[in-house]
Amino acid sequence: QVERVMEKLPILPFPCTVCHNLLFRPNDTKPQTSLNRKDRLTNMREAFSINQKQLEKIKNCPRVIICDDVLTTGATLKAAKATLLPHLSPESELLCVAFAH
Secondary structure: OHHHHHHHOOOOOOOOOOOOOOEEOOOOOOOHHHOOHHHHHHHHOOOOEEOHHHHHHHOOOOEEEEEEOOOOOOHHHHHHHHHHHHHOOOOOEEEEEEOOO
16 A cells, blocks of 8 residues: 555655565564554564565665554554664664555
């Protein structure tokens, strides 16, 4: 879903590389829609791993944007940030964006 939204965005005013599947879930997690806030945060704890091949594409990028299709509690974006941040340089800016549809 996010990939379809990203394709429709206007050209950004800075260089941009889109990395598909940079993060992946090594284990299935419960659907977030059926959980309360506390359970969503627990459900997403260590839910993601890094795709090392995709990580090479953004290793030296000054700005990384994580996109999700929906933002409710922020649990998914928080988990994505926790997984990705240790792999970025200290100078990198990490932004999290969610789209509602």
